[in-house]
Amino acid sequence: MQINRKRIINVDNFISHLRVNEEFYISIKNIESKLKELSKLDLTTELEVGNKFLPKAIGSTSRYNSNGKFIIHRDRQKVPYTFERYWERLDYQKNTVGTYCYITKVRYPRTHIKAPNCELIVTKIEGEKALISTLLIKNDKNKDFIKHYINLFLEIFGECEIIRDDLTSFMPKNVKRLNWKIFPIGEKPWKDNSVRDLLTKNVESNERGNNRKVILRSMDKIGANNPNWTGVGIGGFNDYVVFGFDNKNVYILESLKNGNATYVFDKNWEELSKLSKAEILNNKLQIDRIIHTSEWETKLNNILK
Secondary structure (H helix, E strand, O other): OEEEOOOOOOOHHHHOOOOOOOEEEEEEOOHHHOHHHHHOOOOOOOOOOOEEEOOOOOOHHHHHHHHOEEEEOOOOOOEEEEEEEEEEEEOOOOOEEEEEEEEEEEEOOEEEEOOOOOOEEEEEEOOEEEEEOOOEEOOHHHHHHHHHHHHHHHHHHOEEEEEOOOOHHHOOOOOEEOOEEEOOOOOOOHHHOHHHHHHHHHHHHHOOOOHHHHHHHHHHHHHOOOOOEEEEEOHHHOOEEEEEEHHHOEEEEEEOOOOOOEEEEOOOHHHHOOOOHHHHHHOOOOOEEEOOOOOHHHHHHHHOO
């Protein structure tokens, strides 16, 4: 069944033709004709049959898909939380003076809902490359998940198709995950500003006002330690930068969005990079998780000694 719209509300209208417990896929065919849509995902590697990736957050559905969401409990008592801010003022000579500070406010408590982490898989349908969902089963328990998966395809491509064919034989055993774009080692060192310039453009397109200064300040403090290489994330890690310190067996993940913690990995970085964001965080595979408080820089320097 072909679906052409921005999103669906009632999934029953689109899977009513399927039997209970029938297996099926959601698909988009002939992806080589969808270059405009694929470019929004910042995929830097040619899609080959067997590739499996978590789509970059480009809208509300894909953002929830990779990052999860929060339920705000407005019926409960507010609780304190702390965040970092950058303020500018004019001194007596009318020069701009900037100050970083930590602010504590109160807000309603929040419960984090885990990300669905629906991935897209490259296969072939009728001799042409296509993207499909994981194998889905029609039943009442899976309705919300199926609805989300359909809306994920619709947000990216504006269309999708529910197919009943058994595509098992088209799915190779060895699946590659496209989660990182790594700058060539030694080609773009932090000190020559080329990587920083690229990240600055990313930050400016995603953050407003003084949040940009807070994020770039953290990036500069990590980059000042002369990482061997730097990479930017796509898919589930699209909002993170990895700083590789090969000589120390330390790999720092810093977010391009304000308010996220810094993650530290060891020499297993290469293997861990094949996992999704949810697999890494839910299984606590990081060596450390540094919250952005007044102690952030001290903890970072201790790790990079």
